[in-house]
Amino acid sequence: MLDNFPPRIPIGSWIADLIAWINVNLDFLLDFIKDTGSWVNDAVVAVLLFPHPLIAIVIFALVAWLVRSWRLALGVLISFILIMSMNMWVQSMQTLALVVIAALTAIIIALPLGIWAARNDTVSAFVKPILDFMQTMPAMVYLIPAITFFSIGAVPALFSTIIFSLPPAVRLTELGIRGVDEETVEAGQSFGATNWEILRGVQLPLAIPSIMAGINQVIMLALSMAVIAGMVGADGLGKEVTHALSTINVARGAEAGLSLVFLAIFLDRFTAALGAPGDHKSSLLAKWRAAREAKLRDAQAQGVTA
Numbered sequence: 001m002l003d004n005f006p007p008r009i010p011i012g013s014w015i016a017d018l019i020a021w022i023n024v025n026l027d028f029l030l031d032f033i034k035d036t037g038s039w040v041n042d043a044v045v046a047v048l049l050f051p052h053p054l055i056a057i058v059i060f061a062l063v064a065w066l067v068r069s070w071r072l073a074l075g076v077l078i079s080f081i082l083i084m085s086m087n088m089w090v091q092s093m094q095t096l097a098l099v100v101i102a103a104l105t106a107i108i109i110a111l112p113l114g115i116w117a118a119r120n121d122t123v124s125a126f127v128k129p130i131l132d133f134m135q136t137m138p139a140m141v142y143l144i145p146a147i148t149f150f151s152i153g154a155v156p157a158l159f160s161t162i163i164f165s166l167p168p169a170v171r172l173t174e175l176g177i178r179g180v181d182e183e184t185v186e187a188g189q190s191f192g193a194t195n196w197e198i199l200r201g202v203q204l205p206l207a208i209p210s211i212m213a214g215i216n217q218v219i220m221l222a223l224s225m226a227v228i229a230g231m232v233g234a235d236g237l238g239k240e241v242t243h244a245l246s247t248i249n250v251a252r253g254a255e256a257g258l259s260l261v262f263l264a265i266f267l268d269r270f271t272a273a274l275g276a277p278g279d280h281k282s283s284l285l286a287k288w289r290a291a292r293e294a295k296l297r298d299a300q301a302q303g304v305t306a
Helices: 011-025 027-049 053-067 070-085 089-119 121-136 139-150 154-165 167-178 182-190 195-224 226-230 237-247 250-275 284-305
Strands: none
Touching: 011 027, 011 139, 027 089, 027 139, 027 154, 053 070, 053 250, 070 089, 070 250, 089 121, 089 154, 089 167, 089 195, 089 226, 089 237, 089 250, 121 167, 139 154, 139 226, 154 167, 154 195, 154 226, 167 195, 182 195, 195 226, 195 250, 226 237, 237 250
């Protein structure tokens, strides 16, 4: 009797049946998502590859200087020239396009969901186990339904990357809003502010560091999926790593891996600087803000004198 206990529960078969049902009955929606995803991915790749690589590198360096410092700009300049010299520029821009699209989509979904969870305990209790499931499920498992729904290419890579990278943004958005001091919220309520005004004017500004930390994690997780995305035929550095692995090409694998590292450092420093722009006094953005504030103070002083 114990040999048959507990009875086998065919959960895998049920999930397979559900995916088959979705594939048959929602094929119009899946085709729309596939066509839209392919078009958006191709458009972003075309934009990134439109300028000459040297011009694009200068633009990336200027952006790094704008948001952080000349040191980061110099690092971006050197690292991106190395990417170009390793003949990995096109693949790097394809990976960057995938990361940007997946991260923006995840953020658009995660921020409203995190705000809703922060303001509603029932939603929070419902969302948390789903996020736990999404984070603990091995990333490669997401590729199975992705390939079933969208065949191979960039779209299944985007689908699995979005699911894998979304949870941190929801969690840290909720954490940041819930972490706002109750007395600050009560002060806003005492002045007659509505819930929307308190959210927009008090909670969200104070929660920005936590929210930006979540966005940073989304981007890093999306970039970590680049290699797995190569397994489903998505163009980019992941495809190079997969090819190097299958042919035991150490040199090609090392070059693709270094290119991924350089992209990761750039994106990490960029999002960190956006989360705390006041901490980077050497950035062009900080200097412009300081000059603008000084100009306003001078104008106010002249007005008082007059």
